Amino acid sequence: PNLAVRKRIGAELREIWNAASLAKAETSLAELVTEYRDTAPKIAAWLEENVPEGLTFFTLPKHHRRRMRTSNPMERSVEQELKRRTVKVRVFPNEAALERLVSAVLVEIDDKWAADTKAYIKWECQDA
Template sequence: MFAQEKTDEIEARWDDLASSLVDRFPKAAELMLHAREDVLAFRHFPPQHWKKTWSTNLLERLNEEIKRRTRVVGIFPNDASITRLVGAVLLEQDEHWQLEGRRMFSAESMAAIPSLAELPTQPSLQEAAA
């Protein structure tokens, strides 16, 4: 579904996939039905943002850096020390992105993002589970 180029194609592919799972994997099909809006949230962004919003590369890289730094310390004396270290890593990463001017999205492409009022209201996965 992520290879589709239009919103209606993405939604149709999601529905096709969910319906193909009903007979063999009914729980998975039900989960897909409830998770639809959360997983396909990227489709409300401009198409040039799609690949960047569904990719987790930046998050995985940041998590690896946090793991690397925490392994060096080994044992933390308390939770506050973990919070300080992880906060410092996140602050360092933010400064790195700001100083290098590395932005995932340009200001022009960000202007094309619809406001919350323009988006259809759908219950999230957490709300549906409650």
């Protein structure tokens, strides 16, 4: 599909993910699939097959939904740290050296997150 169609589909998907409830999201998804079934059958089939799995975050408590819907903040920090560390080295003698550095960085990030008192999600929270 062209850029305009992709942008429109992206906006429509955001509306589904921002729905007030799972039932409303499923209804909006069904309407979207119906809308594209004749004009873009591949897109309709993809939406029907893949998007319902992405709606499982609606089963979480409301206060966790926004954070669980995307992992972009976590991914961004990991990617930035990996890039920062690997750019400094520039040339690795072999693939194993690169894997060792990346593994060490990921272990370091995991240790930091495990010890961090500011958890990304506090599971003990109650709905407000």
